Amino acid sequence: GAGVSQSPRYKVAKRGQDVALRCDPISGHVSLFWYQQALGQGPEFLTYFQNEAQLDKSGLPSDRFFAERPEGSVSTLKIQRTQQEDSAVYLCASSLPGSNYGYTFGSGTRLTVV
Amino acid sequence: GDSVTQMEGPVTLSEEACLTINCTYTATGYPSLFWYVQYPGEGLQLLLKATKADDKGSNKGFEATYRKETTSFHLEKGSVQVSDSAVYFCALSAFEGGATNKLIFGTGTLLAVQP
Numbered sequence A: 001g002a003g004v005s006q007s008p009r010y011k012v013a014k015r016g017q018d019v020a021l022r023c024d025p026i027s028g029h030v031s032l033f034w035y036q037q038a039l040g041q042g043p044e045f046l047t048y049f050q051n052e053a054q055l056d057k058s059g060l061p062s063d064r065f066f067a068e069r070p071e072g073s074v075s076t077l078k079i080q081r082t083q084q085e086d087s088a089v090y091l092c093a094s095s096l097p098g099s100n101y102g103y104t105f106g107s108g109t110r111l112t113v114v
Numbered sequence B: 001g002d003s004v005t006q007m008e009g010p011v012t013l014s015e016e017a018c019l020t021i022n023c024t025y026t027a028t029g030y031p032s033l034f035w036y037v038q039y040p041g042e043g044l045q046l047l048l049k050a051t052k053a054d055d056k057g058s059n060k061g062f063e064a065t066y067r068k069e070t071t072s073f074h075l076e077k078g079s080v081q082v083s084d085s086a087v088y089f090c091a092l093s094a095f096e097g098g099a100t101n102k103l104i105f106g107t108g109t110l111l112a113v114q115p
Helices: none
Strands: A005-007 A010-013 A019-024 A031-037 A044-050 A053-056 A065-068 A075-079 A088-095 A109-113 B003-006 B011-014 B019-021 B023-026 B032-038 B044-050 B056-059 B062-065 B075-077 B086-093 B103-105 B109-114
Touching: A005 A088, A010 A019, A019 A088, A019 A109, A031 A075, A044 A065, A044 A075, A044 B103, A075 A088, B003 B086, B003 B103, B011 B019, B019 B109, B023 B032, B023 B086, B032 B062, B044 B062
Parallel strands: A010 A109, B011 B109
Antiparallel strands: A005 A019, A019 A075, A031 A044, A031 A088, A044 A053, A065 A075, A088 A109, B003 B023, B019 B075, B032 B044, B032 B086, B044 B056, B056 B062, B062 B075, B086 B103, B086 B109
């Protein structure tokens, strides 16, 4: 597609509920990143995929967070047993390999846990 | 670890005023440096980048120079417009053995331009 597409745009979850956030990267972009952006803060790295391989998950805050990209294209970020502190905007970005290119970000999913 | 520090906002300017948003970084290697912009209700957009010392990135009248000696990448514009009102993020990307080139962001600076 023309850009990185994320869905849903907004998600309200009750505390303890599981949620799944979807990211459709730009076609041909092998690198895919997930970031978490708390209100008034800069995005923070969660995890990185190169094709289907999850090469770095050092930013995932707890074992309740899980990401997958089984066919090297669409990725899903799953949060189990959501807590209030999980409320944030979750951003997906994709790029060609190499830091020189910069990344294309999606518009994000705003998760609110009540 | 690697980090980015940028000036706190909000920065409020009148139209046609000069803009400088300071950004300094700490990195063990030789990072690439970026400025991203986030307009209200929209996602992050790459504004400009520089990949090595003394490079100048520029776009839409904005520019920033990669200064290794002062570890800085300040964003400048000579004459701002109301449409430049947004949150600006400084970021760096450092290769870690080629495995991850994740971005490390500053906290963002809100720019409000008044007519």
